[in-house]
Amino acid sequence: MSFDPDLYRRTLRLAGRGQNGQDLNLSVIDAGPRDALRTIVFLHGMGGYAGYWHHQLNHFYEGSRVIAPDLRGHGLSDAPISTYSRDELLGDIEAVLALLDVPTQFILVTHSFGGALGTMYAYKHPERIEKLVIIGSAVRFDQLENAGRFLLRAPSWLLSFMFKILPVGKRYPPGHVIHAQYKNAVITYDGTAYLKALTCPSLVILGDKDNLFSTKAYQAIAKLIPNAQEVTLPQSAHQVMVERPEAVNRALDRFLGPVQIEAERRARRDRHRILEQERPWLKFYDGRTPYQIRPPQGPLQRHFEIAAKRFASTPAVQFLHTNISYKKLDKFANRFAEGMRKQGVEHGARVLIVLPNIPQAVIAYFAALKLGAVVTFMEGQAAQEVVCQRVVELGVKMVISMTNRYQDLHQSVLDAGAKTVAFTSYREFMGVRDWLLFTLNEHYTAGHRMPFLRKLKSNRQVYRFHELMSLKTDRPDTEPTVDDIAVIQYTSGAGEHAAKAVSLSHRNLVANALQIRHWLPESRVGDERILAVWTLGTGLAATVNLAPLLGATVILVPRTDPLTLLQTIKRTKPTFLPGSPRLYQLLSQVPNVRKFGMASIRVCFSGGANLPVEVQESFEKLTKGRVVDAYSTMEAGICIANPLAARKRSGSIGVPLPDVEVRLFDASTGQECGVDEVGEMWIRGPQVSQGYWNNPLATGHAMKDGWFHTGDLAKRDEDGFFYLMEREEDVIHPRLQDDGGQTGEELQDIYPSEIEEVLYELQEVAEVAVTSWREDNGVLEIVAFIVPRHNTAGTMEALNVDHLHDWCRSRLRPDARPTQFKIIAKLPHSATGKVIRKALRGLM
Structure with a gap:
C-alpha cells in the first residue's frame, strides 16, 4: 500500500485561538513508529497544505515521527476571519507542538513562507531546533513576480470564485485568508535579523527555475545564515519538493547524516526482529502492511469529517x-x-x-x-x-x-x-x-x-x-474523546448464552478500521465500492467505519435475498464484499449466475463461520477475485484474516492483523499451547472492547489483563496461521460407559467442523451442520443435518443414508462418525450467517 498520509490525520482543537475567542480546529498529519528516534516537523507555505510533503512523509515515516500541520485557513483546517499575522500563525505552531507532545529537540523542514515562520520559531526557540531546512523561501516577500503578484492582489471575491470553478483551486485557501495573510504577515516580513542569529545547522534548497520571487531574494538566505549549506536543484521551480522529490529526499538524507539514518534503519530492523520472534506470522505480511499502527488520536467521526473534505464529491453511500x-x-x-x-x-x-x-x-x-x-x-x-x-x-x-x-x-x-x-x-x-x-x-x-x-x-x-x-x-x-464509548452492540447470543451488550470506544472502532485498511494494500483510494449486506450493527467495521479511510462508496442493500443482491451487483459493480460462507454459497447456486457479471468484486472477507474450501473456490471462479477467511467477534472486531498475497492454507482463518496478539491456552491446565495443540483463543489489541455494558461479572469473566477470552477453540501451525476448531460448548466429548454408569476411558474430543468438512466434499451437499446430545440412557447421538444441492441432477437419490454412512466410514474414526443423518430444506442461521446449533436440536 502506498503511503496515505490522511490515514494519520488528527484534528487538534486550539482553545480560544479562533474567531472571537472561539476554539480553532487544525488538521495535522502525525505518522511514524511509536518509538521513533527523531521527530521531523514540516511546515508548508502560504496557499499550500500538508499534502505537499507527501513524498517526504513517505520517505521518512517508517523510521521517524513525521508531523505536518495544515496551517490556519489552509487544507483541512478552519479558516476563521482573523488577522493571519505572523504572531498568530507562530502561536498556532507553538500550540500544535505542545498538544502533540513533540520532543524537546526536533528537525524543522519548511517551504516558502513556512520558511519565514520556521526561521522565526528557530530564532525564538533555538534550544528546540536540532536542524533546520528551508526550501524555496526568501529573505523578503515584497517583490513578487508575475502570477504571484496577480494572485495576492486580486479581489477576495474573484479568488474565491476562481477556487470554486477550477479543480486545482479547490486545494487553496479562501480569498479572505490569502489577502489577510499577505497584508499582515507576508508583505511586511524581513528575515534578515532572524537569519543572521540562527545557530542550528541549516540547509537551504532552491529550484533553479523558481520565478515566484527574484533570484536575489532566494540566494540571500544561505548567505545570511552562519555556516549554512545550499543545494540548487536543476529543472525545478517553486514546488521543488513536489517536482523533484527524490532529489530533495537525497539532499535531506545527506544533511541529516548517514550515521543517524543507519541508526534508524538498524533500530527498525531490531524492532521487527523482536516482533517476529514473538509473532511468527508477521513474516507473512504483505510488505506494504506495517507490523504496528500508531494509536488512534481522534474520535471516529473525525475521519468521516476529513473524508467529507478530502472526497467531497465522491459518493459516500449509494441507495x-x-x-x-x-x-x-x-x-x-x-x-x-x-x-x-x-x-x-x-x-x-x-x-x-x-x-x-x-x-x-x-x-x-x-x-x-x-x-x-x-x-x-x-x-x-x-x-x-x-x-x-x-x-x-x-x-x-x-x-x-x-x-x-x-x-x-x-x-x-x-x-x-x-x-x-x-x-x-x-x-x-x-x-x-x-x-x-x-x-x-x-x-x-x-x-x-x-x-x-x-x-x-x-x-x-x-x-x-x-x-x-x-x-x-x-x-x-x-x-x-477516543476513550468515550461510541457503540454498544449486542452479541448474537448463540448457543446457551444470552446476548451481551459490548461497549466499544472510539479507540476500538478507529483502530479496527485502520487495521483493516492496512490489510488491503491494493485498495484504490477514492475508487472502492463496498457492498453492505450485513446489517450495519454487524458489519460496521468493514463498511461504514472503513469507508471514510478509503474514500469508498458504501452500497446499502436493505434486502438480501440472492436475486436482489445479484441484480444490485450487476448495477453497482462493487469491489469489496464482506459476507459469510452462506452468502457466497447462496449467490453461487443461483441459476445462470454468470449473467449478472460479478467480475468487479476483487476482495471478499468471509466471517461468521468456517469457510469451506468448496465454497471459496466456487465463488472465486465466479468473481476472479480473492475470498479470504477471517475471524471476528463483537468484542474484538475483525482481528484475524488471511493475507491477500499469501499462499492459501486450507481451513485456516489466517493470521492476526497489525497490533493484534493471539495466544492459545489449555482450559484444563491453564498452560499456553504449542504448535498444533488445541486451546482456547485469547486476543489482545487496541480494537478489543473494555467490557460489557453494566455487566461487571461477565466482563471479569471474559476480559482479563487486556486479554479477551473468546471461548473459541483453535490451533496454530509453526508459521503462526490459526485454525478455528469450534466453540467450547459445541465440542463433542465422547466417553466409554458401561451399564453401571461408571465412566470409562476418556476418548479424543470430536469437532463438528471436521465432520462437516468431510461431508462438504460430496458435490451433492449444499450445506451441513453437525450437533450432538446424549439420550436419557447416556447414549451419544451425533447428527448431521444436510441441505442438498437442489440444482444437481439426481441429488435426492444420491443422498441416501447408506451412501452417507459409507462416505463417513472411510474418512472418519469410528467414534466421530454421525449416528444419524437428517435431510432438511434449510438450516437455521443467525444474522451473521452462523448456524444456530441449539435450534437444530429442536428440529429432532
Missing part, C-alpha cells in the same frame, strides 16, 4: 439509484445532530437505531457520534419486546425506526423509558423513479403509514425523521 456525496452526507449528519440535540440527546446519551440498511441509518449514526452519544443498532424488523427490552437495559433516550413500525413501537418504547422516537420511510432518500415505484407497489401495502403532522403535534415525543433535520449545517461543538 438504489441515489448517490449521497461525502460532503452532503456530512451536512445531513450535522443537521440531524442539531435536531437530536434539541431533543436532549447529549454526550453519553444512548440512541437506538432500528433500521434496515438505508441512508437514514448512516446519517443518524454519524450525527449521534458528533454529539458524543452512544449508538446501538438493531435489525429493522426486530421484535417489539426485544426493542423495548433494549430501551430499558441501556436507558435509551431516542429510538429511530421505520414508519411501518409506528403502530407497535411509537408508544411502547416511550413507555419503556425513551424520551423521543423518530420514524422514517424508504422514500425519504429515494430518487424520483424509485420513489414512484415504491409508492405504487409497496409503501401502503407494507404498512408505512403515520398520522399527518398536525395529529403528531399533540405528542411532541414522536417525530418524522425529516422534522429533526435542522437547517443548521455547522458541526456540533461537542468533542468526544
Whole structure:
C-alpha cells in the first residue's frame, strides 16, 4: 500500500485561538513508529497544505515521527476571519507542538513562507531546533513576480470564485485568508535579523527555475545564515519538493547524516526482529502492511469529517439509484445532530437505531457520534419486546425506526423509558423513479403509514425523521474523546448464552478500521465500492467505519435475498464484499449466475463461520477475485484474516492483523499451547472492547489483563496461521460407559467442523451442520443435518443414508462418525450467517 498520509490525520482543537475567542480546529498529519528516534516537523507555505510533503512523509515515516500541520485557513483546517499575522500563525505552531507532545529537540523542514515562520520559531526557540531546512523561501516577500503578484492582489471575491470553478483551486485557501495573510504577515516580513542569529545547522534548497520571487531574494538566505549549506536543484521551480522529490529526499538524507539514518534503519530492523520472534506470522505480511499502527488520536467521526473534505464529491453511500456525496452526507449528519440535540440527546446519551440498511441509518449514526452519544443498532424488523427490552437495559433516550413500525413501537418504547422516537420511510432518500415505484407497489401495502403532522403535534415525543433535520449545517461543538464509548452492540447470543451488550470506544472502532485498511494494500483510494449486506450493527467495521479511510462508496442493500443482491451487483459493480460462507454459497447456486457479471468484486472477507474450501473456490471462479477467511467477534472486531498475497492454507482463518496478539491456552491446565495443540483463543489489541455494558461479572469473566477470552477453540501451525476448531460448548466429548454408569476411558474430543468438512466434499451437499446430545440412557447421538444441492441432477437419490454412512466410514474414526443423518430444506442461521446449533436440536 502506498503511503496515505490522511490515514494519520488528527484534528487538534486550539482553545480560544479562533474567531472571537472561539476554539480553532487544525488538521495535522502525525505518522511514524511509536518509538521513533527523531521527530521531523514540516511546515508548508502560504496557499499550500500538508499534502505537499507527501513524498517526504513517505520517505521518512517508517523510521521517524513525521508531523505536518495544515496551517490556519489552509487544507483541512478552519479558516476563521482573523488577522493571519505572523504572531498568530507562530502561536498556532507553538500550540500544535505542545498538544502533540513533540520532543524537546526536533528537525524543522519548511517551504516558502513556512520558511519565514520556521526561521522565526528557530530564532525564538533555538534550544528546540536540532536542524533546520528551508526550501524555496526568501529573505523578503515584497517583490513578487508575475502570477504571484496577480494572485495576492486580486479581489477576495474573484479568488474565491476562481477556487470554486477550477479543480486545482479547490486545494487553496479562501480569498479572505490569502489577502489577510499577505497584508499582515507576508508583505511586511524581513528575515534578515532572524537569519543572521540562527545557530542550528541549516540547509537551504532552491529550484533553479523558481520565478515566484527574484533570484536575489532566494540566494540571500544561505548567505545570511552562519555556516549554512545550499543545494540548487536543476529543472525545478517553486514546488521543488513536489517536482523533484527524490532529489530533495537525497539532499535531506545527506544533511541529516548517514550515521543517524543507519541508526534508524538498524533500530527498525531490531524492532521487527523482536516482533517476529514473538509473532511468527508477521513474516507473512504483505510488505506494504506495517507490523504496528500508531494509536488512534481522534474520535471516529473525525475521519468521516476529513473524508467529507478530502472526497467531497465522491459518493459516500449509494441507495438504489441515489448517490449521497461525502460532503452532503456530512451536512445531513450535522443537521440531524442539531435536531437530536434539541431533543436532549447529549454526550453519553444512548440512541437506538432500528433500521434496515438505508441512508437514514448512516446519517443518524454519524450525527449521534458528533454529539458524543452512544449508538446501538438493531435489525429493522426486530421484535417489539426485544426493542423495548433494549430501551430499558441501556436507558435509551431516542429510538429511530421505520414508519411501518409506528403502530407497535411509537408508544411502547416511550413507555419503556425513551424520551423521543423518530420514524422514517424508504422514500425519504429515494430518487424520483424509485420513489414512484415504491409508492405504487409497496409503501401502503407494507404498512408505512403515520398520522399527518398536525395529529403528531399533540405528542411532541414522536417525530418524522425529516422534522429533526435542522437547517443548521455547522458541526456540533461537542468533542468526544477516543476513550468515550461510541457503540454498544449486542452479541448474537448463540448457543446457551444470552446476548451481551459490548461497549466499544472510539479507540476500538478507529483502530479496527485502520487495521483493516492496512490489510488491503491494493485498495484504490477514492475508487472502492463496498457492498453492505450485513446489517450495519454487524458489519460496521468493514463498511461504514472503513469507508471514510478509503474514500469508498458504501452500497446499502436493505434486502438480501440472492436475486436482489445479484441484480444490485450487476448495477453497482462493487469491489469489496464482506459476507459469510452462506452468502457466497447462496449467490453461487443461483441459476445462470454468470449473467449478472460479478467480475468487479476483487476482495471478499468471509466471517461468521468456517469457510469451506468448496465454497471459496466456487465463488472465486465466479468473481476472479480473492475470498479470504477471517475471524471476528463483537468484542474484538475483525482481528484475524488471511493475507491477500499469501499462499492459501486450507481451513485456516489466517493470521492476526497489525497490533493484534493471539495466544492459545489449555482450559484444563491453564498452560499456553504449542504448535498444533488445541486451546482456547485469547486476543489482545487496541480494537478489543473494555467490557460489557453494566455487566461487571461477565466482563471479569471474559476480559482479563487486556486479554479477551473468546471461548473459541483453535490451533496454530509453526508459521503462526490459526485454525478455528469450534466453540467450547459445541465440542463433542465422547466417553466409554458401561451399564453401571461408571465412566470409562476418556476418548479424543470430536469437532463438528471436521465432520462437516468431510461431508462438504460430496458435490451433492449444499450445506451441513453437525450437533450432538446424549439420550436419557447416556447414549451419544451425533447428527448431521444436510441441505442438498437442489440444482444437481439426481441429488435426492444420491443422498441416501447408506451412501452417507459409507462416505463417513472411510474418512472418519469410528467414534466421530454421525449416528444419524437428517435431510432438511434449510438450516437455521443467525444474522451473521452462523448456524444456530441449539435450534437444530429442536428440529429432532
